[in-house]
Amino acid sequence: MKINGIKENTIFIDGVWREAAGGKTEAVLNPATLEHIMSFSYGDEKDARLAVQAAKDALPLWSAKTARERSGYLYRAYQLMMERQEDLAVILTTEQGKPLAESRGEIASAASYLLWYAEEANRIYGEMIPSSNKGKRLFTIPQPIGVVAAITPWNFPSSMIARKLGPALAAGCTVVLKPAEQTPLSAVGLVKIFEEAGLPKGVLNLVTGDPASIGKAWLEEQDVRLITFTGSTEVGKHLMRSSADNVKKLSLELGGHAPILVFEDADIDQAVSLSLMSKFRNAGQTCICANRIYVQESIYNHFVKKLVEKVKQLKMGNGLETGIEIGPLIDNHALEKVQSHVQDAINKGASITAGGNRPSLSKNLKGFYYTPTVLTGITDEMLVMKEETFGPVVPIQSFTSEEEAIEKANLTSYGLASYVFTENINRAWRVMEQLEYGIIGINDVFPAAAEAPFGGIKQSGQGKEGGREGMMEYVEMKYISMGLKEAEY
Template sequence: MLDRGFFINGAWEMPSGLDRFEVINPANGARVGSTLLADAATVERAVIAAEAVFPAFSTTPARQRADMLHRAATLVEQRAEDMARLLTQEQGKPVSDNMKEILFGCEVMRYYGEQAVRTGGSIRPSSAPHIRNLVTYHPIGVTAAIVPWNYPIDLYAWKIGPALAAGCPIIVKSPHETPLAIAMFVDCLHEAGFPPGTIADLPGLGPIAGEALSTHPRIRALSATASVPAGQAIMRAAAGNMKRLCLELGGHAPFIVFDDADLEEAARAAHRRAFSNMGQICITVNRVLVAKSVAPRFAEIFASLADETVIGDGMDPAIGYGPVQNAGVIARMDRHVADATARGGRLVAGGGRATGSGFDDGLFYRPTVIADAPLDSLPMTEETFGPVVGMAAFDSTAELLKIANGLEYGLAAYVYSGDLERAWSIAERLDFGAVGVNVNDTSELQAPFGGWKMSGFGRELGPEGLETYLQAKHLKLRLRSMT
């Protein structure tokens, strides 16, 4: 389905009169396919279908919902290679990375299938011998999700997995930039037996379809992965109907290197987390903060790794790093590099688009490192969401914490040190939702994922991931007789 429409009430439809978006391969500029763009009327039809199925689906035994999620995961696994290749053509990152993304999405669905059968209530202590307090949990109602283009299958699973496990129909505004592999994913959900109306897939634009989901009075909860400005717009739009929100927004992760760290190991870890998916990850390394005594040596190693990075079309099995997704990313990186160098930062690797054979028709940008980046420069203060990293040195723990905690972002941070006690102490004082100590990835299936400060609120993954889709009820009972 390379020219697709919407999935509503258990069927694909192609209504007329709506705008269509052309999907372009960022590696070569070739057309991949297209998608219709949903409007408010499309959202309304999906809500009506979801409301109709909610009473039956919400009371379906948890084991049955779990079995559907398991079947869907198996179907996705069977089609993962074709899905990964299509996603590479839409989004750019290598097929091998897309395979990891898709297979982790399958793990997420299986995990929440099992969480569904473990969700129970409790009997709480009471203030009198004849009173009993029961606390039970119930599906919140029709829900919605907004999924980004950087990890569309994975983050789709993060949202639909717990919603469906909880017994909530869900309407997804999938990314219009990468809608085609998602269509294959949705087919797997349908074939797994989810009733018509439980899942709707509506590619669309944030200011139109996203706003319609946010303002809709009969959608009870919405989970979105987005930028900080987009998250703020969602909050404003949802305020009128008191919709429950789970917002995972932008990040600006510091990567901290102490003088007793293994510099080679730390540099390799920073390189992978900075340039994987060309830095288009919310937990990517944006700024490297290095102890002053080892900063020159670390910069030398890190810049060398950046210069040696082989980039190209992600369809080539030998390629580990592909293009960026759109021209807007390149414009933002150029602006950040120009700002940092104008303020005195030293460009030690990269700094512009890759040119020559195999690059001219695509959106390729060299992995870029700016040493001695001023703390007020754009790479050190704004999320680049591309392969640009600023570096700065610190003298003391107090200075380090002031720099690391000094921004409005609070999603992820990383600490590398040979002294675990010191690293642990620093990690506890970092104002971030997750901290990796001597590891360059903070996501873990069984642990909560989400931000502090302007990086959002609510949590995905772990048992906490179900909380967006469940609401508590207190039943207070009086026993007539205790004999």
């Protein structure tokens, strides 16, 4: 079976599309309809090691290319992505479930990282260091770290890949890529873009398949110098422990539990509208989306009423249909987690003011759907206030003072993103400086941009993606101390 030119041989090693070494395949399901889309190659440790060897062999020639030459490949891939935007968006929606409008936006966002790093490839600078010794000259030069293993998630299967490939390839690294097993086809589509752009064989290798065996191989391979991973904190901790034997560098974007703080001086209509977009984008399956909303007591009832009205108007269904705003969850495991979080909240005294159930099954709602849900009467011990729900559920709690809001927002081991709504610039500064998060939006819930560093603190990860900082994850600075002889006249 084919989908927009994609065949079952979804493993790409040393410039060749192939089946898994073990011959195994698995099905890709459409989470909106539960229909079988197609089968894909389900690779394992053997495929993973072959990919590393191909990347290792390609490294000398790729890293020796000028920055301008590498930039040309990235720019061509950017152009092709935008030319194929609609095809790539349809693939994304079909296997992941998000509305087609969101998928189009994700493809454009993914392409923007390729464009940014096509430009940034030419701006990786070393440094001259003033020496304390007149007979020495000191300087640093940047060099690619080597073979990079990129492991990406299913919730943004295109943009998370591009956010890693862009800087890695720009820096002169070669890459072995493993996408989430729920969404392999988006990865295949992007790799085909690079293939069409003429990227030399072995520079980019794709292994679809078993995460445990592939990950194990890349952790053991000494030639893999960096693992860049986006996913759960639990898996991130496993990678940290398992990478110790080979002292691998890690770049980790892990889980989040983003709070939104709405102060009484905020523009309430703006706060409601942006909170809605943050929480329910991708059916709440977003690492930086609102996980809990804190609203100042004096405006709490007004805010809740406005938000609930908007939530009840959201249209749910198959993302390929016109006007759909909420698609399905990715699979049954995700659905069960959402249901358990809502039930836990109810058991502990929460009230459902919107949603709170699975929609009635129909021809258009056969998949893993859960109605957009608002919970009130929230207390801190509920799971929705401590764990990442990763679904269309938002708990709302009131607060009285600025100090209380900050304390509640920081009451978590996560530190990825947080948001503040206020029209008071002094309050914005005070609160921003005290929030323990790597990303903070002030009257803004869409902070991600190719030109800006993206990453968390605490148990939300380490390292940055995007911006100048994102490039430095893939570079090692080599220090040179050069002795000089005195001139003879």
